[in-house]
Amino acid sequence: xxxxxxISITINIILIFILTYFCLKPVKxxxxxxxxxxxxxxxxxxxxxxxxxxxxxxxxxxxxxxxxILLKAGMASPTAGNRQPWAFITITDKNILKKLAEGLPYAxxxxxxxxxxxxxxxxxxxxxxxESEYWIQDCSAASENILLAVEALGLxxxxxxVYPVKERIDWVSKILHIAPGTIxxxxxxxxxxxxQQKIKDKYKIEKIHWEKW
Amino acid sequence: xxxxxxISITINIILIFILTYFCLKPVKxxxxxxxxxxxxxxxxxxxxxxxxxxxxxxxxxxxxxxxxILLKAGMASPTAGNRQPWAFITITDKNILKKLAEGLPYAxxxxxxxxxxxxxxxxxxxxxxxESEYWIQDCSAASENILLAVEALGLxxxxxxVYPVKERIDWVSKILHIAPGTIxxxxxxxxxxxxQQKIKDKYKIEKIHWEKW
Numbered sequence: 001x002x003x004x005x006x007i008s009i010t011i012n013i014i015l016i017f018i019l020t021y022f023c024l025k026p027v028k029x030x031x032x033x034x035x036x037x038x039x040x041x042x043x044x045x046x047x048x049x050x051x052x053x054x055x056x057x058x059x060x061x062x063x064x065x066x067x068x069i070l071l072k073a074g075m076a077s078p079t080a081g082n083r084q085p086w087a088f089i090t091i092t093d094k095n096i097l098k099k100l101a102e103g104l105p106y107a108x109x110x111x112x113x114x115x116x117x118x119x120x121x122x123x124x125x126x127x128x129x130x131e132s133e134y135w136i137q138d139c140s141a142a143s144e145n146i147l148l149a150v151e152a153l154g155l156x157x158x159x160x161x162v163y164p165v166k167e168r169i170d171w172v173s174k175i176l177h178i179a180p181g182t183i184x185x186x187x188x189x190x191x192x193x194x195x196q197q198k199i200k201d202k203y204k205i206e207k208i209h210w211e212k213w
Numbered sequence: 214x215x216x217x218x219x220i221s222i223t224i225n226i227i228l229i230f231i232l233t234y235f236c237l238k239p240v241k242x243x244x245x246x247x248x249x250x251x252x253x254x255x256x257x258x259x260x261x262x263x264x265x266x267x268x269x270x271x272x273x274x275x276x277x278x279x280x281x282i283l284l285k286a287g288m289a290s291p292t293a294g295n296r297q298p299w300a301f302i303t304i305t306d307k308n309i310l311k312k313l314a315e316g317l318p319y320a321x322x323x324x325x326x327x328x329x330x331x332x333x334x335x336x337x338x339x340x341x342x343x344e345s346e347y348w349i350q351d352c353s354a355a356s357e358n359i360l361l362a363v364e365a366l367g368l369x370x371x372x373x374x375v376y377p378v379k380e381r382i383d384w385v386s387k388i389l390h391i392a393p394g395t396i397x398x399x400x401x402x403x404x405x406x407x408x409q410q411k412i413k414d415k416y417k418i419e420k421i422h423w424e425k426w
Contacts, residue, residue, distance in 0.1 A: 004222075008221035008222050008225055009217075009221050011225050012221055012224050012225055040256065041256040041257045041258045041259070042256065042257060043253065043254040043255065043256060043257065043365070044254045044255060044256065044257045044259075044260035044261075044361055044362070044364070044365035045254045045282065045286065045362060045365050045366075046254070046257075047257035048257075048286045048289050048358050048361060048362060048365075049285070049286070049289050051289065051290075051291075053291055069258065071416075071421055072262070072416050073258065073261045073262070075415045075416045075417065075420065076261050076262050076264065076415065076416075077264075077357055078264075078266055078357075078360065078371075078372050079415075080374050082413070082415075084415055084417070084420070086420060087420050087421075087422060088420060088421050088422065089422045089423075089424075089425065089426060090421060090422070090423055090424075091423075091424055091425075092423075092424070093424050096424060096425065130377050130378070131374075131377065131378065133377045134374060134377075136349050136350060136353070137349060137353040137356075137374070137398070137399075138353075140349070140350040140351075140353030140354050140357070141353050141354070141356065141357035141360075141372075143350075143354065144290055144291075144353070144354035144357040144358060145261050145357060145361075147291065147354075148257055148261060148358075148361065149257070149258060149261060151257070152256070152257035152258050152261075153258075158291075159291050159354075161293050161344075161347060161350070164343050164344065164346045164347075165343070165344065175425075176425045176426055177425050177426045178426045179426055182426075185350070186350075200295070202288045202289065202292075202295075202297055203284075203285050203288045203289075204288065204297070207288065207297070207299060207300050207301060208284055208300075208301050208303060209300065209301065209302045209303070210302075210303055210304075210305075211302075211303075211304055211305070211306050211309060212302065212304075212309065212388075212389045212390050213302060213389055213390045213391045213392055213395075
């Protein structure tokens with residue numbers, strides 16, 4: 001009986017060890033600390049379906065690290081002929097954000113945003129002639145990547161259109177001293193969402209055609 | 214001693230129970246079976262950074278369920294003024310895929326693809342005048358959502374441009390009987406990737422401007 005007790009206690013200790021070590025230990029991320037943010041986000045499809053336009057923000061600052069991830073996400077999108085005809089202006093200066101808002105009636109949320117990214121196109125870096133217009137598609141894909149990365153990081157943002165409205169292009173170009181030949185496509189105000197933002201369900205079966213129109 | 218043995222054995226049994234029940238039990242997804250695919254994908258940022266143009270596919274068929282998820286992802290993107298000026302043609306008929314390829318020199322992968330989605334814009338459903346051009350940006354964002362959903366689902370695809378090249382627009386419109394006033398932006402061949410596809414690192418620090426140009 002003594003032997004059974006000793007064996008049993010030993011098994012107890014081993015089991016407690018296993019339980020503590022493998023099950024109760026917090027799961028360590030497999031990446032280095034500066035990569036965690038990139039790995040540790042919610043799933044891609046969930047992010048795509050939960051992304052929404054966020055127009056109200058708290059006063060919390062968006063870190064430069066986070067902004068850099070957003071820029072990296074933007075540059076990870078595809079471009080026609082891999083021309084990458086884009087440039088990104090990232091603004092965190094409150095005075096510049098407010099100045100931009102003055103000429104952009106549909107971007108008043110810049111007054112409350114902690115940052116903004118202006119996605120610009122450089123048609124001359126795309127194909128020549130009519131096909132240089134691919135810069136619009138390329139920069140739009142980059143913008144969508146930025147918006148999804150925003151959602152993945154728990155931030156909020158909204159795409160406010162600049163191109164093709166001439167007055168808006170002129171205003172943004174003037175305030176940001178944008179080089180001639182470079183066109184601001186949009187201004188994306190960014191911040192931490194204040195309160196519940198609603199997701200729009202825009203799925204419409206009548207928008208889908210199978211095999212042909 | 215007998216008591217100790219009995220207590221010890223009892224503790225053993227309890228511990229084994231805990232170990233089996235809480236730690237070794239596979240984690241049950243919290244969603245219904247038809248939602249699993251939407252939840253169970255890799256992280257959003259990882260997907261953004263791992264998305265690549267996939268031009269070679271196996272013979273495996275892409276299910277209609279998967280194609281529907283891609284279409285839902287497309288329609289989850291933002292549009293100017295929430296106009297949703299888009300339509301999606303989804304093709305799985307090999308004959309139509311091959312016919313499309315005949316007039317699209319840069320989309321020869323259609324000959325091997327299991328499916329394709331043609332993202333179309335309907336300018337008249339966007340704003341009026343110059344601002345109707347927002348359909349290009351809206352449909353490009355939808356296309357990027359589709360490409361990211363493709364990556365998330367373990368599929369492969371590539372954005373092949375149609376608009377603004379007149380001959381390609383005419384060819385796709387003719388083959389798919391697209392309604393007048395609707396413009397095919399691109400053709401996205403889709404399939405299961407064959408072999409290792411390379412990820413391009415397109416991050417360039419010189420493309421970033423802080424505060425102003």
